[in-house]
Amino acid sequence: MVEITFRIKRQDPADKKNPEFHWEEYKVPFEGNLTVLEALFYIQEHYDGALCFRYCCRASICGSCAMYINGAYRLACQTNIKHLDIVHDAVPVVSVSPMPHVPLVKDLVVDMDDFFAKYEYIEPWLIRNSADPEKEIAQSPKDRKNLDMPIDCILCGCCYSSCPSVWGEENYLGPAALLKAYRFEVDSRDEARKERLPLFDNERGVYRCHTIMNCQEACPKELSPTEGIQWLKKAAVRRRLFGRLK
């Protein structure tokens, strides 16, 4: 049976004797549709019960298990070893590290507090000023289509971790929070006029995006935060040039 070598970046900052990171290798039997997440469970059960990683749905919808796997941002559950093109290598190796540029809790678990604080900051909810109708707020299929891309975000954090503008400026809201702002700004039901716009039209906001497009490449759902950010940027610039709000 083929064995896959998993090289896992381990680190426990609270371990006084060994707080630095180190790589450890584990052999995992390869069968069928082995995913990286299943391999992590195998390692946790068979080699080291102390290994930490996030998990939940194992079906690529919850966004828990975003990691850096063989040089790319991926969801561990969605990453089938077969698709990594390493099975026929003389020594097949999968390297797994936590999402870089995000503070570490332990092993593969990163601290998402800032990520969610920025999400909360942009007021990620539908803003209404008029009274709600008795039934649904009518929305045409064309208007609804504007939401198709941004509503598929699972808040996994891959884009945030991949963005050099986030690395360089810790206050930058980053692609996920801005994509969420875009999701509401383009919603025909949203009635925000000047509520949300100042939150992204500032030094923490859209101007920090330099269209490096890493977010688009990193997104396991193949979304484009850049597209959303550029839309917001246009809206913000229009307001500054012409005083128009949307």
Add this chain to the structure above:
Amino acid sequence: MIHHDVIVVGGGLSGLRAAIEAKRAGVDVAILSQVHPGRSHSGAAQGGINAALGNHPDGHDDTWEKHAFDTTKGGDYLGDQDAIMKMTQDAIRVIYEMDHWGCPFSRYEDGRITQRPFGGAGFPRCCYGADKTGHYLLHTLVEQAYKFGVKLYVEQYVSKLIVHDGVCQGVIAYDMIRGGFESFTAHAVVIATGGSGRIYSNSTNALINTGGGMALAYHAGVPLKDMEFIQFHPTGLFTTNILMTEGARGEGGYLLNGKGERYMEKYAPKFMELAPRDIVARAGQTEINEGRGINGQPYVWLDLRHLGAEKILERLPGIRDLAIHFEGVDPIEEPIPVVPSQHYTMGGIDTNFDGATPMPGLYAAGECACVSVHGANRLGGNSLLETIVFGRRSGADVVRYLEGLGERKPPNARTADADLRTMEDKVSALANAKATEDAYKLRNEMADITRYHFGVFRDEPTMKTGLDKLLDVKARSKNVGLRVSGGVFNLDMIRTLDLESMIDVALCMASGALNRTESRGAHFRTDFNKRNDAEWLKHTLAYYRPGEAGPRLDFKPVTLGIFEPQERVY
């Protein structure tokens, strides 16, 4: 010790909706959740949420009463009819409310919410957002929770209820990010932790759906109701049991056997692929058992090819991605290999239709609860509905309960401290134990026992052997220990503590199933293959007996009075 007036355990749709309702009434409420609420399993729901809006061209004559009838009949008359009426009546307002809060439902040309046909429903009443309805509803409620300022304690593993003089006064939780246990006191606790699918090894459920919340209540003396009723979804992916929505059949997908036949013709000539899930799952399992799987393999086909690329990409993009990533099959080009897979726990913590359990101060909502509205078999599209309707009702009743307390005495600090110490002692005993059994192996054993002894088809000898095996696993589970003690994100501890809950929940399911000598809904016995209303039109209650291996079983009547029980034909 941390205090909030109300603690909600679990941050999925039910927990969020309960918390929002209480918060809106000005109550100090906090959610404790094992994962960030946006990662809850509610988000994996695909097909939709039922409400008699009448938006579909064929749905103009639909009413919430007809929705109630379909739900009652779908549940093989075990559901409490007063609760069902409340759910289907509330359905309409909660759907519009979710729209007003921004939920991105798909739309008709005139701007109204789209609806699709779903299993066991007389009208197309399943409201949807593509095939990601759960994800859209969940994120909408997460957004509202932030908006209303619900306090979130994220990545908290709740391991015990604080009970003082028979009243629930809080919980003990392990803080996964900072390490260590803490006591959270409250005047009321709402358990909203979802189902227990992972007691089966062939479940569609998220890995955190261990039934932990059910066990919290059960171990505190609150009964679990109707646990023998386990739903098997007809279409889980063959290799991973990942869900392929019923919406795929709602949009016109076929189920085919190895001979290329639409085998549902034999089992439900009128409703075909859209019969209720118990019937479709039994049909698929029969085809497989009788050698009519695909090329003799133990699976059948879900065929969507005739729907065409455009419809699949518009209505079913999510399951297409899942089939590609996890099964290596593109449904536009090929049929999808599927098997009946454990999907839903109809039973749960015994509550009334306001979420109240028999224990003062303790509420439960969503899949972990049993109101009961699903009876012996839940209809597709009714689980998302249940979470929001009964989350909301629980939140509202918690507010009334707090008002009824008048001047609130602070929770008993000594009990909270003692419960915290009990939990810490339990964990240090596990850490110091000389383990002779492996908790992970026992968990896998248990999950295979339930799968193979309490599956789609059941009979006495198989279940009796299964129950004995479960009791053996339970006995051996006393000899497990921790490999890792203390620290942050201690998965070893969490997964070991899960084991006890999972086994006890499995024992409730198994005991109830063996005891119920009839076939009703999802509980189908080859040795008692008829429904027996004379003896069994009643709910099972399973009570924890400390120191004993299995539960004590009791019963309570079903609330009838609106729809006369009749034979179920589809």
